[in-house]
Amino acid sequence: MEIVIINSSPRKNGNTAQLCDAFIKGAMQTLPKPKVTTVFLNDLKFKGCQSCFACKLKDSKRYGKCSLNDELSPILSAVNKADCLVLASPIYLMDVNSSAKAFLERLCFSLGSYEVGYRSLAPKEVIVVTIYTMNTTIEYSPVGAMDNVDAFLGHIFSTPRRLCAYNTYQFQDYSKYVVDVFDETEKLKYRDKEFPKDLLRAYDLGRDIATRL
Template structure:
């Protein structure tokens, strides 16, 4: 079976199990899934995935301010600091069938557990060599094993920091984020992009922590 046929077969099986239909490269959800997995009073679980290997990194600071705002709004926050966890890169073995058990039993199991019923997923990353950090990319690549389960309505947000001040440099990350959301059927709730911050703590003297807080407060 070639890769195209494999993807169609795997996604069709996953969609049938989840009450969805696979049509020409997209998942059309036909089940009456709760809108963005909201709980009582519009509150929801939010999974925040950070990618900075610096404990007090600037993108982590944005994540902390977002979390404070979201908690004040009454949401449940679950945080996964990818750089301090063990997440093996995907090796494209296809043993998971795009919606099953992964051959690696590592800290991604925490993400698998919490992302399914989360109403929102937040990605907080620094720009490393003009892309997202390797630590957070490894987590996103492992979404492959839960592909059929996460094609449900969710909100998402991007918190990103980088040392340069050229907006063109942002596109590698923002385009990746937007294409990922388009594929998954998630909706963008907001982006906080902080240019010109490099040393640890540099973002503290900018407007961006407040923007991250207000975004968390508003979702």
């Protein structure tokens, strides 16, 4: 049973990474030895879709596959074979960040056919989890952007289980930065009270998903 975790945050110990780790711990509670591959997109040299349309060619072995050959290529193959895909992204400019977007272009465009009914070309049904972390509170969260990502992944594989962490702690030490718009004390209070609950929800989600693998 393989879980592929795609973390698009450049921060390997950031909020998004901590939630991914909690998810893995939860999954390991149910499945003692799941095969977990964690990919930090920021470590890879890759491009977004180049619009070559090789994945849409008639009578071609490349149909339904991304023909670009770079460091994302083996990851796309691994996702197609996985039992569970976790896409974890921080919200940048009210959307998933650019590496998550480039990953999604490559994954979803090649597997989303232009056949009648837009049939998914995914070789198997993959359980999908999306994790989004953001500075904003729930009221201003980019629901539309997250809905779009979840809809594409849902169309290609299966409707994602979504976990969001709001009002995340952004700086290690707020006093070093110009941050007039956030109250450090309030941020700290929220982090200490709410982030452990987010981690617990990620853990529970990992445990729950693992029971389905």
